[in-house]
Amino acid sequence: MAFSTPIWLGAIMLMAIQCLTGAQALHCLSDFDCIVDIGGADDKFFTPVTQLPPTTVQVLATGSPGKYCTTLERDVRPSSQPFPTEIVYATFEERIGLLHPGFPHLDIAPYSILISNSTCYYKEEPCPGLPHVEETRVAPWLRPKSTSVLGTFTVTVTKTRSRTDCTPYPITGSQSKLFPTGTASLYPFPTTTLSHSSPASSGTSIPRPPVMSGQNVFEPISTDPIPANIPARNDHPLQKKNIWDTPGPVSTNKFYANFFIGSQANYGFVHPYAVGWAKGSAPVKSDGLVISHIEADKLAFGNKSDTIPGNPVQCYINPIGIQAMILSASELDNSTVLSVSKPLAFSADIILQPQSNSTSNVTFPLVQGMGFVTGVYTNLQPAIQSGVFFRELASAAPPRPGIFKYRISLENSTTWLIYVTPENGADPKLELVDNGLIRGPTGFKGTIQIAKNPKGGAGETIYDRSAGVYATAANMTGAVSASDKRGSYKLAWEKAGKDVNSTQLLMFALPHHVQSFDTATQGMKTDMLMRTTTKGMATACVGDSWTMVEEDLPIDIGFAPQILGSGTTDLSEAAKQKIKEVAPNELSQDIHQQTNLDSMYFSGKALAKFAMLVYTVRELAQDIPLSESPFQTLKDAFKTFVDNKQKFPLVYDEVWKGVVSSGTYETGDPGLDFGNAFYNDHHFHYGYFILAAAIIGHFEPSWIDANKVWVNMLVRDAANSVSGDALFPFSRGFDWYNGHSWAKGLFESIDGKDQESTSEDTMFAYAIKMWGKTSGDASMEARGNLMLGILSRTLNNYFLMKSDNVNQPKEFIGNKVTGILFENKAEHTTYFGANLEYIHGIHMLPLIPSSGYTRSKDFVREEWDAMFSEQASTSASKVQGGWQGVLYANLAIIDPTASWNFFAQEPFDLAKVDGGASRTWYLAYAAG
Template sequence: MTVSNIFVAIETDAPPPQVTSRSDHPVPRIGIQTDGSTPLETNKFYANFFLGGQTNPTWTHPYSVSWSKGSGAYKSWGLAVAHTERSQLTFGPPNTDAASNPPRYFISPIGIQSLILSAAQLDSNALTTLTTDSLNAFSVNVNLASGPGLPPLITFPLVQGMGFVTGVYKGAIPEVQSGVAFKSVTYVGPVASGKTYKYRAILADDTQWLIYVSSDDSSYAFNAFTLINNMCLQGPANFNGWIQVTKLPASTSNGEAAYDKSAGAYPTSAKISGSVQGSTGTYTLSWTKQGVVSQTLLMYALPHHSQSFTSATVGGQTDMVLETTTKGLATAVVADSWTLSETDLPTNMDFAPWSPSRGSVKTLSSSAISLMNTAGEAELSQDISQQTNLNSMYFSGKGLAKFAAIVYAIHDIAGNASLALAGLQKLEDAFSVFVNNAQTFPLVYDSAWKGAVSSGTYSTGDSNLDFGNTYYNDHHFHYGYFVYTAAVIGYLNPTWLDQGTNRAWVNMLVRDYANPISDDSYFPFSRSFDWFHGHSWAKGLFDSADGKDQESSSEDTMASYAIKMWGRTVNDTNMEARGNLMLAIQARSLRNYYLLESNNTVQPPVYIGNKAAGILFENKIDHTTYFGTSIEYIEGIHMIPQMPFSAFTRSASFVREEWDTYFSNGRVDSVAGGWRGILYANLAIIDPSTSYNFFANQNFDYGLLDGGASRTWYLAYSAGLGGALGNAKRDVLSDGFIGMGGQTGPYDPNEARGDSTGKIERKHRIREFLQRLS
């Protein structure tokens, strides 16, 4: 696979006509300045600025910023800047389910106003307004004006990873304030091109901050800022320029020098580009900058960035690090762009069970295939429509994906074409309900924020209905299941793709949660997946004191896997390559932030014993779920659904540690209901035989299956990872090569080739299989 540009349009047409449009979305667009035609990002880091009271923080990492709005010790109306150290974290009570008793959560304090960028005109006028513009995937402009409809006095270009918080002033009396209070402020002198002047501030908490003042105005006098009290440094009237503030790390050998070399320049936006060649994917983040553009930008990289930097980008790294709230140490990098590489893309992964050592496995023992057929007959006799036409896009999607996996496994692995095709027809009929938009709560196209949302909240007034789908919560979770199902249907029946609006409807879902371009008139770029953080955010249009969050890392990767497989099915190589790269990036970010092995050096050491992080917010990590505190919920929500990508993103070493921590020595069998099936399916990654034997039990209890899971697929999955190998070698020797090319009995050399060719092919395939077994 060679793709020079993975960020190309899927399509740009309007949503299919059965998805009607409406403009009355219940969430107002507070302070957003837009022409109304540009799709708005709903799940990005800065959403708190246009939600609720507009005062909850935004995390750019390593800093957080928030609108003071008359709060704090100084009653400021400016933009407050904070940075917290690990020593400031608060840890929760012990998780007694884990032997090491790790804390159940940790949280960083909010409300600290270390420095505030403001203006005298704002703080004397409670009519101050906050607006936003240029709402992009990696950046936003936040504007403060002294009254409604007035031009901004200060514009703050906020960009993920920015090394300085920058305020651009237009005719204001600038003030740098501190809710902590200044212990001292010292004028240091000019730096860089002579346009930039530096101050060093020590706060009452003994932290050191640097303040850089720049101006293109020839009348600006150096050292023009005066400390008027212990909380306010004030500049001259009618100031036109930009002020930048940054924290000096406690331990660094060249921190100030690095800051000095970059001060004066600031990023205003970012673009991403990417390519794939073979199993290597490369992506580049490049920033547009303003100010003293001859200066090179200083940006902070998260741990997963530093691990995948190419050699050229590594050269820009400094020894300067600052803590982030939930992503470990961020490293300062002096560069106008970063290039990152992932060298382990899962290009050989398809619909079949997959593991790093075995690849995709479609060849199973006759005993496993027999059990699959028995289970498949029972499960495909169920009423698919009843299990999928629900009042929830999430549960409907899970149900459809469950039957898609059954149909695929019966067709391609068990080779039972007649049973599979009968199930496929029922699956297509069930799926058509959604394509025709005839489900309980049809989708609507929201022309206000621009996206495909459930009509449920419009009908009921309940913002939390279907997990907040109407408010853009969880779209990648919900729609990923539909996209996967469509990929299976189109793979087994290619004519389906061009029937009616099937292809367009599925592409609409992909564009909604994972649109690859920024100039689509109908959907924003990459609503869910955050290419800076390396994973998605599930929270949509709900303001939150702790920022965006995500509960299920595995359903996040399911959404990317669905993109990969839909791209393969419709021959969109760009989409398939993009899905492969997203999976590789997610595997890395999950190792760092979500799935915590004992050697993890990113999260607080005392927290590692929890294993799965829990709900990861921007400001805290909480080892819980939104629906309960049982340990099988907390760990299991990061397992579902158990699919080919699972062994790619969930390493065997992590699964072993997690299993030994919570579920070994028979503890798994005390878990009730479908969660027990989830746990046993996950066990296949490290102990496929025990996993397979659980599902192969002739007295298997179907009540131990989650509503999105099937015995048929779990048999195929655990056997494919090696669970039925004890019988596979004997079956091959006695019965012929099983499960390849649709065979369910002894191999027929005349089926697809001439007799002699067939015999040769049989020998090669048996030899290959036996080598795999060994």
């Protein structure tokens, strides 16, 4: 296809912005299969880029097009469990379709479906949509021995989370070529990563910074082996392919997971850039590494709400598929293989080879916040490409001897810089072959660095200072001083390149970093800003390490609810009496029945509920006799899990190094228990167990020794404190660069990692704070306090949006909460439904003593007035089921009297309290 530049560029924009309503249709080209007659569908449009040749696809068919339902997890109290039980979505068939409108649909494929390219059906009618393949959960061991190529299908999925709309343009490619997988190092392995070196440069490893003053927050949790009653398995349904040179366990929830899962063709979001393997995709059909940076004017927005004040849009998304720059080589074609090397907490190397056994390659060290996208070439001919088209290539004065600089203008009027550092020092003489290709010398050895320049000459000066060097990994230290409630943490990078010892790194800091920089780090800031996908504007900083400081840590917050800043935890006699009247009903419930479920998530929620219930009666209402029998039953229920005799016992996964539910192994359903076996939500699931253990140990210190190994195992799995543990990776869930956790595990995702429940993220940090306090682990307690301090800052920057929020689009902040925040988009919804009480309630529960610390009164007031006041469209008084209790418990942060009156009213319907909470605790929370 040949278009003039403006028309082609317009097509790319239209392709990428599929949330845009009212788009005009383009005619289908005769060489491509297109679905044109789509009865009743809205927003029917497509572009030449989306029209793909017919492809042979294999699916497992079970019926005809129609609808299917998703049955989500329930606990034993269906009337009060705050999750709907049925959601209707679309079904698919094997034809390739068009851009997808804003329909709800599923792109987390159930285990019984092997789907490549497909068209979806919505309300039993075909709907425009590109292949829905972003989160394929199919593993070879789950497939029937024989499959046939069939047409359409309908499926019923049980116990899996569904997907939202605002669907991005998926990148598809051919079957991945698997690079031989290496063997992970066994313990002990180096705690300091090896620095990257290139043929053109010498590397240096920055020594780990000294421990800061105060309590070190990164001391080892334990070196205990996995308990003997937890069997080990090496047959995880997703085997570790495309990865080699792994210095220890591979973290499953990091930004680079898309590079070793599934198609390997989805992006990694390093901020401010997004990078991904082009893998032959249109428009350039390159096999190099795509470099993307999206400005705010290219954002796609969903429909506006007609009920929320200010009419905010339901979602926003950064277009994927705009291939601004591509670092490739002439030798890379459809035989190219991609492998991941040295995957660590903040970094990974992405390696492209012409063939799996080739000694020639280009390596891309990806590090969160990196200032340049760097390719380290070994015996390849550089090919720099663009799907936006080159307007001009100009040679510029070198910043230092041996580094060659080029200036590029693209047809979208953006400016990019190229820095070339050849090993032999010879001029690379980059050549503009045509408006889509710049070619370098054959057999090139050295580095090529690319950066977008938003500031003209001033920007070039900033980039010139750091050209030639690049980050290869990061190290983490931190400390907390309990006496002044102050914590600090430091990111220090390892680096490589030319003149590495005398050249400082250029790295980008997110808004929450800049807000908490210490004085020395403040001096590293420049005035160059670049937009990130979902975290506001990043600031370019020149320096090899940053130190961030968090003041006013929640050192004094304990198990009891309190008025923040007052230290008051005592309840009035009237409140104690009311609690004693209410508690017997809930204490008499069958603890074993509610806790021994086929879900670690719901089992943990129930254990934490009863632990907090016992605490309320035993310590706050001061009625030990009333709580004694339930307390003994609670310990016995917890013992079921320590003995590993629950419905789905835990197993230790030797492939990815973690403790997971055996449910998926037994049923073949990767979505069971929200994907626990694939490392989804471990901080949510295990945080509830850890919190329950902290409360039990608080009352019975002798209980700790017998259960400490098991509880610490859960902490190590979800948020290990060191990188030198052979059994678990460092900080699986919590991302110390982004400042919060990611819930998504080993599932391919076009929009990257995501998190839905910020309140359960903070619950986990609170749980390890309190377990550390109870068990005597001062480092763990301090780490929990520091994590809560960081979360209080990041959640109010990125997830919980007051009217003055500057980090999320102004069209979106009226929603007050992001809903699901991905690395590439945000959508005001949940995985289980779009009711406002679901979307906001999942950011509230569980209500715990630290909730008021991370959910500011100003935010809660704005959210309540806009969403749940009597004048709002979704008044809390009219909400049904357990979500109503969640809303009124959250109201206690700003209006404890109204909250108390709601829970104290008689008669009270316990169906208004969700299965993971108790009326007794909510009364104490409001009273405290």
